[in-house]
Amino acid sequence: METKSIVRSILLLPLICLLLLVSCGAGNKHKENAKSVPMSVIVPIFNGDSAYSFVNSQVAFGPRVPNTQAHVDCGNWLESKLRGYGAEVVAQNMELTAYNGTKLQARNIIAQFQPENKKRVLLCAHWDSRPWADSDPNPDNHYKPILGANDGGSGVGVLLEIARQISMVPTTIGVDIVLFDAEDYGVHEKESSEMEHSWALGSQYWARMPHKNNYNARYGILLDIVGAPGSKFHKERISVHFAESIVNKIWSCASNLGYGDTFISEDGGYITDDHFYVNQFLGVPCIDIINYDPESPNGFGPHHHTMNDNMDWISADMLKIVGQTVLTVIYNEK
Numbered sequence: 001m002e003t004k005s006i007v008r009s010i011l012l013l014p015l016i017c018l019l020l021l022v023s024c025g026a027g028n029k030h031k032e033n034a035k036s037v038p039m040s041v042i043v044p045i046f047n048g049d050s051a052y053s054f055v056n057s058q059v060a061f062g063p064r065v066p067n068t069q070a071h072v073d074c075g076n077w078l079e080s081k082l083r084g085y086g087a088e089v090v091a092q093n094m095e096l097t098a099y100n101g102t103k104l105q106a107r108n109i110i111a112q113f114q115p116e117n118k119k120r121v122l123l124c125a126h127w128d129s130r131p132w133a134d135s136d137p138n139p140d141n142h143y144k145p146i147l148g149a150n151d152g153g154s155g156v157g158v159l160l161e162i163a164r165q166i167s168m169v170p171t172t173i174g175v176d177i178v179l180f181d182a183e184d185y186g187v188h189e190k191e192s193s194e195m196e197h198s199w200a201l202g203s204q205y206w207a208r209m210p211h212k213n214n215y216n217a218r219y220g221i222l223l224d225i226v227g228a229p230g231s232k233f234h235k236e237r238i239s240v241h242f243a244e245s246i247v248n249k250i251w252s253c254a255s256n257l258g259y260g261d262t263f264i265s266e267d268g269g270y271i272t273d274d275h276f277y278v279n280q281f282l283g284v285p286c287i288d289i290i291n292y293d294p295e296s297p298n299g300f301g302p303h304h305h306t307m308n309d310n311m312d313w314i315s316a317d318m319l320k321i322v323g324q325t326v327l328t329v330i331y332n333e334k
């Protein structure tokens with residue numbers, strides 16, 4: 001062996017160590033193969049610390065509330081990170097009208113890997129944070145904006161780390177990472193009891209008017225509130241209604257990876273989230289991975305829509321559980 005190629009092999013070693021050989025399928029599905037050898041795919045190892053740092057960077061801008069400078073700056077940062085990982089990025093700039101009449105200067109951020117590939121999967125999260133801590137125990141905080149480390153930041157942090165992994169090891173299929181804006185401008189808890197469709201304004205816009213005509217994907221995965229230690233992901237019911245087979249595929253993949261205590265194979269509640277509009281308007285089956293316990297008085301957790309939704313509620317280990325599950329699912333798509 002030439003010195004050069006020995007050096008090259010040594011350099012490649014750490015890369016190989018960072019890859020997992022895993023299949024998500026239930027046992028051996030390649031029965032037609034005479035030797036019955038199960039097909040395995042190389043799946044990169046998701047780095048939870050890296051995802052954590054991506055959440056921290058978002059939070060460092062301050063609350064990402066539409067019509068603020070922090071929101072503009074964070075949006076620019078997200079676009080440039082995704083471009084840096086080799087995605088073709090388009091921004092969908094919109095003026096949206098909130099339930100209270102406020103005009104929101106909003107932006108959906110769409111990062112496309114292998115845009116020419118017809119076989120695609122959609123991964124999404126919302127990147128805005130809530131303008132009001134309306135569930136805070138202290139009423140003085142009910143009109144203050146929140147950092148949204150977990151509510152918003154966690155899903156985006158996982159997706160940025162997935163983008164970083166894709167930049168190093170390409171998937172077989174094309175991947176679209178769509179970061180929705182204005183998810184969390186929904187009706188203020190103390191103002192009015194019920195108002196349909198005041199949440200998820202960015203995804204409503206995109207699902208009606210995607211960045212490409214005739215946009216299609218096999219399925220979508222939405223990540224929302226996925227970073228808290230001890231999170232439990234039940235099978236959210238809107239996801240089960242529109243995309244039961246995708247829910248089952250992801251939950252059984254998580255269980256194969258040893259994450260069955262986090263991905264609980266039981267019914268959750270019905271959560272109106274970005275995935276609802278992707279299903280309803282676009283017709284792409286889309287599921288929601290969200291920490292919501294229908295049995296708990298807190299539902300989404302005690303920090304939800306409070307001033308405490310900060311980095312104290314983010315666990316690199318939990319980001320890893322979610323990220324490794326999603327990576328394994330998408331690298332197994334052929």
Ligand code: AHN
Nearest residue numbers: 151184199224271272273
């Ligand atoms: C409602 O509570 C209506 N929807 C939950 C969606 C949400 C809010 N996700 C994050 N913040």
Ligand code: ZN
Nearest residue numbers: 130151184305
């Ligand atoms: Zn929220």
